[in-house]
Amino acid sequence: MEVVGYADQFSVAPGETVRFHVSCKQPTYQADIVRLIHGDPNPKGPGFKEELVATPVSGEYPGRRQDIHTGSHIIVPDVPLLGLHDGFTLHAWIYPTTPQKGVQGILTKWSEAEGGYGLVLDEGGVLAVWLTDPAGRTEQVRINTPLRSLDWYFVAATFDAHSGQIAVYQEPLRTWPQDQTRATATATTQLQATPTTPVDCVMAGLWQTGDDGESRIGRHFNGKIDRPGVFRRALSRDELLSLQRGASPLAFGDDLVAAWDFSAEVASDTVIDTSPHGLHGRAINMPARAMTGYNWSGAETDFRNTPHEYGAIHFHDDDLEDAGWQVDFSWTLPAECRSGVYAARLRTEGGEDHIPFFIRPPRGQATADIAFLAPTNSYLAYANEQLTTLPPALFPNRKQGELAPDDHYIRENRLLSLYDSHADGSGVCYSSRLRPIVNMRPRYHMRALNCPHQLPADLHLIDWLEAKGHAYDVITDEDLHAEGLDLLAPYKVIITGSHPEYWSGPMLDALETYLNTGGRLMYLGGNGFYWITSFAPGRPHVVEVRRRVGTRSWHAKPGEYHHSTTGEPGGLWRDRGRTPQRLVGVGFTTQGFDNSAPYERKPDGFDPRAAFIFEGIGDKEAIGDFESLVLNYGAAGFELDRAEHSLGTPAHALVLASSSGHSDSYQHVIEEVLLSDSQQGGTVNPKVRADMVYFEYPQGGAVFSASSIAWDGALSHNQYENTVSRITDNVLRRFAAEGPLSE
Numbered sequence: 001m002e003v004v005g006y007a008d009q010f011s012v013a014p015g016e017t018v019r020f021h022v023s024c025k026q027p028t029y030q031a032d033i034v035r036l037i038h039g040d041p042n043p044k045g046p047g048f049k050e051e052l053v054a055t056p057v058s059g060e061y062p063g064r065r066q067d068i069h070t071g072s073h074i075i076v077p078d079v080p081l082l083g084l085h086d087g088f089t090l091h092a093w094i095y096p097t098t099p100q101k102g103v104q105g106i107l108t109k110w111s112e113a114e115g116g117y118g119l120v121l122d123e124g125g126v127l128a129v130w131l132t133d134p135a136g137r138t139e140q141v142r143i144n145t146p147l148r149s150l151d152w153y154f155v156a157a158t159f160d161a162h163s164g165q166i167a168v169y170q171e172p173l174r175t176w177p178q179d180q181t182r183a184t185a186t187a188t189t190q191l192q193a194t195p196t197t198p199v200d201c202v203m204a205g206l207w208q209t210g211d212d213g214e215s216r217i218g219r220h221f222n223g224k225i226d227r228p229g230v231f232r233r234a235l236s237r238d239e240l241l242s243l244q245r246g247a248s249p250l251a252f253g254d255d256l257v258a259a260w261d262f263s264a265e266v267a268s269d270t271v272i273d274t275s276p277h278g279l280h281g282r283a284i285n286m287p288a289r290a291m292t293g294y295n296w297s298g299a300e301t302d303f304r305n306t307p308h309e310y311g312a313i314h315f316h317d318d319d320l321e322d323a324g325w326q327v328d329f330s331w332t333l334p335a336e337c338r339s340g341v342y343a344a345r346l347r348t349e350g351g352e353d354h355i356p357f358f359i360r361p362p363r364g365q366a367t368a369d370i371a372f373l374a375p376t377n378s379y380l381a382y383a384n385e386q387l388t389t390l391p392p393a394l395f396p397n398r399k400q401g402e403l404a405p406d407d408h409y410i411r412e413n414r415l416l417s418l419y420d421s422h423a424d425g426s427g428v429c430y431s432s433r434l435r436p437i438v439n440m441r442p443r444y445h446m447r448a449l450n451c452p453h454q455l456p457a458d459l460h461l462i463d464w465l466e467a468k469g470h471a472y473d474v475i476t477d478e479d480l481h482a483e484g485l486d487l488l489a490p491y492k493v494i495i496t497g498s499h500p501e502y503w504s505g506p507m508l509d510a511l512e513t514y515l516n517t518g519g520r521l522m523y524l525g526g527n528g529f530y531w532i533t534s535f536a537p538g539r540p541h542v543v544e545v546r547r548r549v550g551t552r553s554w555h556a557k558p559g560e561y562h563h564s565t566t567g568e569p570g571g572l573w574r575d576r577g578r579t580p581q582r583l584v585g586v587g588f589t590t591q592g593f594d595n596s597a598p599y600e601r602k603p604d605g606f607d608p609r610a611a612f613i614f615e616g617i618g619d620k621e622a623i624g625d626f627e628s629l630v631l632n633y634g635a636a637g638f639e640l641d642r643a644e645h646s647l648g649t650p651a652h653a654l655v656l657a658s659s660s661g662h663s664d665s666y667q668h669v670i671e672e673v674l675l676s677d678s679q680q681g682g683t684v685n686p687k688v689r690a691d692m693v694y695f696e697y698p699q700g701g702a703v704f705s706a707s708s709i710a711w712d713g714a715l716s717h718n719q720y721e722n723t724v725s726r727i728t729d730n731v732l733r734r735f736a737a738e739g740p741l742s743e
């Protein structure tokens with residue numbers, strides 16, 4: 001991409017400042033603030049619409065390249081104690097996942113420019129110790145037997161500066177007959193002392209000098225590290241054996257330099273040293289925490305109950321929390337400012353980018369009766385998704401041909417979503433907004449489906465609100481998590497996005513209370529309220545999901561279902577009793593990727609309580625039986641929800657209409673299939689459908705659920721005059737009006 005960037009926040013209130021971080025290959029670029037209305041260039045719809053906003057931002061800016069550097073690691077600030085002049089022991093348990101990928105730092109105080117010391121996985125997947133002496137001479141001692149991937153090893157390196165003895169040990173946790181990987185390498189060196197390289201100690205990487213001359217950490221380790229530690233002398237083989245068998249490093253008294261306990265403070269980026277020296281470190285780029293250690297017994301699956309069995313951190317060379325770019329320009333919003341979906345529009349020769357953000361109403365106020373709840377958690381979950389781990393045959397509409405520049409940018413920079421897996425095959429459980437999210441853009445068409453999804457699809461709704469003249473505020477998941485009911489309470493109606501899938505507990509609490517105290521919700525999407533999602537304490541830019549059971553693109557490893565950021569069990573809300581059916585009457589039942597289908601009115605749709613919903617719609621008229629901007633045709637498609645009393649749909653809920661006629665691209669969701677069989681496709685399974693549902697909550701509250709991601713893509717058909725638009729408008733006008741819902 002010629003120009004690309006990100007904002008320092010998603011949601012900004014009038015009077016506050018939003019900052020933009022930009023990378024541009026060209027010497028200059030033009031920046032403007034625009035209000036986004038319709039992002040979909042599909043000629044079957046109303047086309048791209050944005051509105052230039054007059055702000056001091058408008059102008060030309062110097063371009064500069066800012067790069068992405070992925071890879072998680074730990075940094076421990078340098079102290080004289082880490083000089084280790086008389087020798088050392090470096091040790092850890094490790095579980096390498098890509099031992100053959102090249103040099104990987106395990107526990108190092110080494111820079112490629114100046115040397116130092118370090119325990120590393122060397123070329124060929126072999127364990128090695130590297131050290132240089134003050135004269136710059138380097139010694140490298142390697143074990144010639146490569147480590148197996150996906151196995152735990154106790155590894156150690158010792159150096160005695162007086163005798164010159166160097167030793168490297170690797171001991172597999174599981175041993176087998178003829179096991180070659182239990183090995184030791186020794187050497188005697190002329191080196192007289194450990195060097196005093198003035199760099200910080202690093203775990204899971206080492207210091208490199210980049211092409212730009214900057215020193216940064218590279219050679220990242222893929223896999224788990226557990227209980228790393230440092231001593232200031234060479235421990236004997238027997239002493240190492242006692243450590244390997246679980247002796248406390250603290251028992252070694254004054255010789256101990258550091259003993260890190262990765263099971264402490266897992267919700268944070270702090271890494272605790274349990275030695276008296278307090279050489280605490282910081283985890284950079286969010287490696288996965290609350291991970292099973294070498295000694296996990298399986299007796300507990302909650303790390304909070306047996307922290308000593310959760311002493312591991314899983315590092316990945318493609319982790320990224322914060323791209324850390326410099327700020328290029330900022331905008332302080334005026335005190336009076338219309339709430340909406342906005343973007344910084346960047347234009348340069350050969351390229352354009354939009355950096356979306358949301359202007360919320362002033363804090364503590366509403367400026368409309370209606371609020372669109374932008375599902376920013378879902379935008380984060382899908383951030384830069386490529387679905388490369390799923391079989392291409394699933395997606396008949398998949399974009400063909402060369403990668404577009406934005407897709408190319410994602411792959412080139414190894415940007416990952418919560419739908420992707422890391423290079424070592426483990427699932428991605430954290431996503432951050434402090435990095436370019438190039439699919440959260442107007443104009444973006446999801447590669448797998450060749451149509452808009454998430455933010456670009458939600459602009460179908462924004463455009464419709466504008467076209468129909470409904471005044472609305474925009475609020476976000478992040479706001480709702482932070483502020484709870486107070487954020488929702490002033491609104492008569494909350495409208496969801498097309499796929500509000502990722503909810504934190506506090507968000508659900510707030511919505512439940514809102515509905516029970518007279519609030520009204522239009523759930524204009526599918527597969528909502530699905531994955532347990534948490535925010536990292538003190539890091540509101542990060543969300544966490546642990547995929548387990550459910551329809552999923554990866555699966556958390558045994559014992560790793562609990563979120564490190566909150567401790568709560570992850571997975572589906574339905575498995576914690578908070579089913580979407582209880583909240584909005586419907587829950588995920590099927591997904592498919594070819595076409596959508598129309599809805600047909602059901603007997604409940606003729607109930608007098610629902611009469612207002614169908615005003616202007618013929619009794620036999622199909623709903624959404626026309627071309628759509630999402631999956632080409634029909635209003636019920638992509639991901640669909642179904643009413644299910646056994647899962648909590650209230651008895652008084654009206655199933656107004658249902659879709660039918662879906663192809664076998666649509667399969668009944670796996671969480672409801674107990675035994676594999678061949679009867680789950682749309683042509684044979686009646687549960688493959690969308691149910692449009694309406695029901696009342698106490699005190700005048702109510703829910704209307706469209707139950708389809710494709711619903712909003714049908715709104716603009718025929719100049720917004722169609723059955724989907726009519727029903728949406730009927731519901732919204734009545735929900736936003738004073739007084740009872742039905743006569």
Ligand SMILES: [Fe+2]
Pocket residue numbers: 499501527
């Ligand atoms: Fe989804």
